[in-house]
Amino acid sequence: MSEVVVIDPVTRIEGHAKITLALDGDGRVADARFHVTEFRGFEEFCRGRPVWEMPSLTARTCGICPVSHLLASAKTGDAIMGVTIPPAAVKLRRLVNLGQIIQSHSLSFFHLSAPDLLLGMDADPTARNIFGLMAAEPELARRGIRLRSFGQSVIEAIAGRKVHSPGIVPGGIASPLSEETRDGLRARLPEAQATITDALTLFTGLLDRFHREVRAFGSFPSLHMGLANPAGTWEHYDGHLRVVDAGGAVVVEGIAPADYRTIIGEAGRHDSYLKSPYFKPLVDDGDDPDAGAYRVGPLARLNVCTTMGVPTADDALAEFRERAGGTANSSFFYHYARLIEILAATEHLAALLDDPSITDSRVRAHAGINHVHAVGASEAPRGTLFHEYTVDDHGILTDVNMIIATGQNNLAMNATILQIAREWIDGPTIPEGVLNRVEAGIRAFDPCLSCSTHALGRLPMVVELVDAAGATIDQFRRD
Amino acid sequence: MNKPRFATVWLGGCSGCHMSFLDMDEWLFELAELVDVVHSPIVDVKEFPDGVDITLVEGAVANEDNVEVARIVRSRSRIVVAFGDCAVSTNVTGMRNPLGDPQSILERVYIQGPDRDGVIPAAEGIVPPLLPEVLPLHKVVPVDYYMPGCPPTAAEIRRAVETLIAGRLGHIVTEDLRRG
Ligand code: SF4
Numbered sequence: 254m255s256e257v258v259v260i261d262p263v264t265r266i267e268g269h270a271k272i273t274l275a276l277d278g279d280g281r282v283a284d285a286r287f288h289v290t291e292f293r294g295f296e297e298f299c300r301g302r303p304v305w306e307m308p309s310l311t312a313r314t315c316g317i318c319p320v321s322h323l324l325a326s327a328k329t330g331d332a333i334m335g336v337t338i339p340p341a342a343v344k345l346r347r348l349v350n351l352g353q354i355i356q357s358h359s360l361s362f363f364h365l366s367a368p369d370l371l372l373g374m375d376a377d378p379t380a381r382n383i384f385g386l387m388a389a390e391p392e393l394a395r396r397g398i399r400l401r402s403f404g405q406s407v408i409e410a411i412a413g414r415k416v417h418s419p420g421i422v423p424g425g426i427a428s429p430l431s432e433e434t435r436d437g438l439r440a441r442l443p444e445a446q447a448t449i450t451d452a453l454t455l456f457t458g459l460l461d462r463f464h465r466e467v468r469a470f471g472s473f474p475s476l477h478m479g480l481a482n483p484a485g486t487w488e489h490y491d492g493h494l495r496v497v498d499a500g501g502a503v504v505v506e507g508i509a510p511a512d513y514r515t516i517i518g519e520a521g522r523h524d525s526y527l528k529s530p531y532f533k534p535l536v537d538d539g540d541d542p543d544a545g546a547y548r549v550g551p552l553a554r555l556n557v558c559t560t561m562g563v564p565t566a567d568d569a570l571a572e573f574r575e576r577a578g579g580t581a582n583s584s585f586f587y588h589y590a591r592l593i594e595i596l597a598a599t600e601h602l603a604a605l606l607d608d609p610s611i612t613d614s615r616v617r618a619h620a621g622i623n624h625v626h627a628v629g630a631s632e633a634p635r636g637t638l639f640h641e642y643t644v645d646d647h648g649i650l651t652d653v654n655m656i657i658a659t660g661q662n663n664l665a666m667n668a669t670i671l672q673i674a675r676e677w678i679d680g681p682t683i684p685e686g687v688l689n690r691v692e693a694g695i696r697a698f699d700p701c702l703s704c705s706t707h708a709l710g711r712l713p714m715v716v717e718l719v720d721a722a723g724a725t726i727d728q729f730r731r732d
Numbered sequence: 733m734n735k736p737r738f739a740t741v742w743l744g745g746c747s748g749c750h751m752s753f754l755d756m757d758e759w760l761f762e763l764a765e766l767v768d769v770v771h772s773p774i775v776d777v778k779e780f781p782d783g784v785d786i787t788l789v790e791g792a793v794a795n796e797d798n799v800e801v802a803r804i805v806r807s808r809s810r811i812v813v814a815f816g817d818c819a820v821s822t823n824v825t826g827m828r829n830p831l832g833d834p835q836s837i838l839e840r841v842y843i844q845g846p847d848r849d850g851v852i853p854a855a856e857g858i859v860p861p862l863l864p865e866v867l868p869l870h871k872v873v874p875v876d877y878y879m880p881g882c883p884p885t886a887a888e889i890r891r892a893v894e895t896l897i898a899g900r901l902g903h904i905v906t907e908d909l910r911r912g
Contacts, residue, residue, distance in 0.1 A: 293744065293794070297837045298827040313824040316748025316883065364754070364774060383774060384764055395758060402757045415755050416748045416883050 272691060274674050282678050285671035287663070287695065296653045304330050304622075304648040305423060311640065311655070312417045317360065320353035320408055321633030321658070323421040324490065325640040328629030330423025332511075333644055335623035341613035342425030345411050347490050348605050349421065350631065351598040352407025354489065355445070357634035358551070358591040359404060361699040362452065363397025366588060369693050370459055374466075381689075393455075396448045400595070403445045407602070410434045425617035432612050439606050442599060449595045453569060456592055460576065463585065469676035470694050471584030471669025474499030475546050476532055477553035478661070480510070480632050485559035487566075487597060489632040495557045496532070496547065501580040505534075510630035513639050517656065518545070529663040530656060546664035549636025550698065551590035556580050563604070566597035584669050587697045591634075622648045633658040635699055659700045669694045736785040736897055738767035740774075740815070741805055743798040744825040744866065745791030748883045749816035750774065753788070755886035766897055782808050786896050788815035788879070792825040793867040797860040806873035811896060815889075817882040819869045824882075826866040834862040 275284040295314055302310060308326040312319035324346055331338055368381045372389060380388070387394040405415040411430060412418030420427040460467070476499070480492040494513065496505035505516055518533045520542040531545030547553075561567050573593055577586055605611055628641045636658030643652035673694040677687040742750060750773065756763070763769070770781050780801070787809040793802055806812055817823035831837055869875050879892050 293825055294828040294831070294834075294837050297831055297840060310824065313746050313748070313882070316746040316751040319746075319748065360754070383760075384769055387761060387764060391761075395761070398757050398760065402755070405755055415886070416751050 272670060272695075274670075274678070274691075276678075282671065282674040285667060285674045285691075287666050287670055296655060299653045300650050302650055304333055304642060304644050304650060307640075307642070307650070308421055308423070309417070309419060314655075314657075316416055318353060318357055318633045318635065318658075319417050320349055320412070320421070321631050321638045322640070323412070323418065324350060324631040325629045325633075325638045325655075327421050327423050327425075328631065329627045329640045329642050330629070331425075331618075332627030332629060333622060333624050333642065333648070334423060334618070334620035336424055336618040336620045338425040338618050339613070339615045341429065341610055342616040342618075343490075344605055344608060344611050345426045345430060345616060346421065348430075348602060348611070349408055349411045349418075350489050351602045351605070352404045352411070354404070354598045354634055355595050355602075356401045356404025356408065357699075358595050359397055359401035361634075361696075362588060362591055362595075363394065363401065365699075366693075366696055367393070367397065369689070369696070370456070370463075370588070374689050374693060396451075400445055400448045400452075403441050406441070407438055410438055422617065424619055427617070429614045429616045430612050435606055435612060439603075442603055442606070446596075446599045449592065449599060450565075453592045453596060456589060457572070457576070460589075465676070466690075466693075467583050467585045469672055470690075470697055471665065471672055472582055473668055473672065474582055475548050475665055475668075476504060476535075477556040477580070478505075478532075478547050478549050479554040479557040479637060480630065481557050483507075486562040487554060487558040487560065487594075489554075494637070497557050497580065499580060499582050501556065510637075510639060511628040513628065513630070513656065517661075518542070519656070527660050527663055530661045531664060543664055543668070546668060547661065548584075548665045549658055549661045550587065550634070551594050552581055552584065552587045553636065554632065555590045555593065561593070561597040561600075563597055563600035566593055566600055569593045569596055584665065584694065584697045587699065591699070622646060635659050636661055659698070662698050662700070666695055666698050666700065669697070736767045737770045737781070737783060738763075738893075738897075739769070739771040739780070739784045739787040739805075739809065741771070741780070741787060741789050741801060742773050743789060743791030743801060743819070743869075744794030745816065745818040746824070747773075747790070749788075749790040749818075749881075752816075752881075752883035752886055753889055756890050757886070759890055763893070780804050780808060784809040786811045786813065786893075788813045788893075789819050789869055790815045792818045792822040793863065793869060793872045794825055795860040795862050799863070799872055802869060802872045811876045812869075812873065813877045813879055813892070813896070814869045814875045815879050816884060817880055819875075820878050820880050822866045822868050826868075829865050834864065838862070 272285065272287055274282055276282060295311065299307065299310060307330065308323045311322040311326045314322050364383045368383065368386050372381050372385060383394065408418055409415045411426065412420035413427070476496050478494060478496045480488040481495040482488045482492040494505060494508040494510060495503065496516070498504050508516060516533055517530050518536065520529045520531055529542055531542040532547045533545065536542055536545040555570060555573060561570050570593060573581065573589060577583070581590070622644060625645070626643045628639060630637055630639045638658050639656040641654040642650055644650055670691050673691050677690055740750065740753065770784060787805050789802070789805060789812060793799055814820045818825045828834065828837060879888070881888060
């Protein structure tokens with residue numbers, strides 16, 4: 254008799270994501286599925302809106318990475334206007350994205366994952382959270398909070414607000430950066446760099462404790478995709494698409510983001526509001542889209558680049574590759590990659606703040622509608638984000654498509670929880686600790702709450718053992 | 733005296749209100765002294781507990797799960813605050829309302845949208861059905877206070893929370909929650 258295990262947010266309360274595990278007749282895991290349970294319909298209601306409004310509107314897709322949407326949307330707007338934006342505007346947009354990488358990755362590491370990593374996957378669930386960390390490791394928690402705050406302050410300084418900033422617009426940036434504000438940011442950099450350097454040391458020191466997680470938390474060969482510039486340097490704002498395979502060989506090089514449809518398809522699923530993008534060249538009609546699973550985000554970006562473009566982060570990248578044995582294929586290493594990206598972001602940020610032209614007053618290009626179709630992309634903290642708009646002669650949107658970063662990891666997240674479930678579940682009695690590990694496998698991808706999965710923090714879970722007829726045989730609640 | 737029991741929940745929103753909450757930064761240490769944070773998407777694993785004093789609710793009510801959560805939260809909380817514009821007025825989450833029947837929206841997104849395997853997500857017990865119309869929180873359960881903003885700033889949230897904890901409720905609407 255087969256069974257289905259539903260790992261469900263308690264009474265669907267935080268019901269934004271669920272997991273089901275199917276067990277075969279011997280109680281072994283046959284399948285694992287990750288379900289996204291929220292739908293808001295941006296692609297539909299954005300039709301009819303003016304292209305000028307799109308950055309601010311689409312920022313509301315996600316409160317964690319609004320900057321990614323602001324950038325992808327503004328870049329689409331640039332292309333519709335057909336303008337080359339002023340150099341200082343490019344630099345400021347880069348700065349703001351670096352600020353976002355710092356704040357979002359800090360949130361993922363310190364606020365959400367450090368409780369698992371430092372207090373332990375099997376620690377008391379009621380204390381395994383940021384407040385528990387504040388009590389147990391106040392200094393570390395305080396430094397993590399301040400690091401996130403630094404990233405948010407960079408965003409606020411350049412774009413006007415910490416969340417849903419109005420300052421990133423088609424054509425550039427709304428207002429220039431003052432020297433005073435720049436100096437204020439500069440003054441906070443040394444603390445940020447000290448915090449991330451210590452966090453990296455802490456994390457690599459912990460890795461020995463997590464051998465089994467490194468081996469079984471979504472460790473499988475897959476493609477990795479991200480933006481890279483022509484020299485192969487780590488990129489987060491411009492560049493072309495590069496795809497490497499599990500051994501690091503370049504599979505796709507130099508595809509313009511505007512041509513994303515030549516390599517990315519989207520498959521629907523009956524049990525999730527999150528569609529599954531797949532790598533088209535590997536999936537023939539009628540094939541399972543799983544064959545085209547690829548990963549995006551920090552892990553993938555570190556795998557596709559040849560250098561971080563800054564010295565200290567390059568040392569960290571070399572050590573990362575050594576520990577991973579070359580291309581990193583364990584999803585557990587997302588955490589590690591995230592920390593290296595924070596380090597790189599602080600170094601790139603320092604260089605940009607030292608550039609005298611960063612305070613240039615010319616930061617915005619003006620134009621009307623010169624093209625009716627365009628694609629804009631940026632590297633969101635969680636991976637490559639695409640906006641594609643078609644407009645009429647007045648700049649009113651007639652069609653919208655958004656490929657969200659977390660969605661692109663959908664197939665890989667499913668493979669990850671399946672691997673974790675198979676590694677830790679043995680027979681129909683589900684050990685309590687397995688639940689947190691399944692969650693932690695999802696958390697390694699840092700799925701964005703609102704862009705897609707809506708699973709900030711831990712998912713409260715109920716596991717139900719259900720027989721083939723749908724009757725509940727057993728229920729396990731984790732509080 | 734026992735500390736007030738404090739909670740936050742998140743319905744149909746973008747999490748931006750919660751991010752603004754986290755932007756209170758190190759004041760979170762003080763908050764942890766002032767209240768017991770008993771439930772929150774960033775904090776806890778528990779089912780929404782009984783006997784909560786103050787609950788901030790982010791997001792509009794967009795699907796059947798949201799309705800269920802809103803009712804549970806109301807029945808177990810002394811004070812419910814509509815936290816942010818989505819909860820107050822549906823805001824961006826409600827922008828699908830003028831498009832009408834959600835079924836036709838879903839058809840366009842999930843049948844015509846994908847390159848393959850187009851299907852409207854509907855697994856029972858897994859994917860909650862959408863409400864015909866996105867509702868502000870107060871249309872589903874009684875709300876005690878409203879905190880507008882998309883999102884409210886960290887300073888505004890702190891002021892509101894401090895005022896609620898201190899029980900100086902009359903000041904909130906007139907003074908402390910003014911926008912801008
Ligand atoms: S009010 Fe604004 S910030 Fe808050 S959830 Fe709604 S869209 Fe997000």
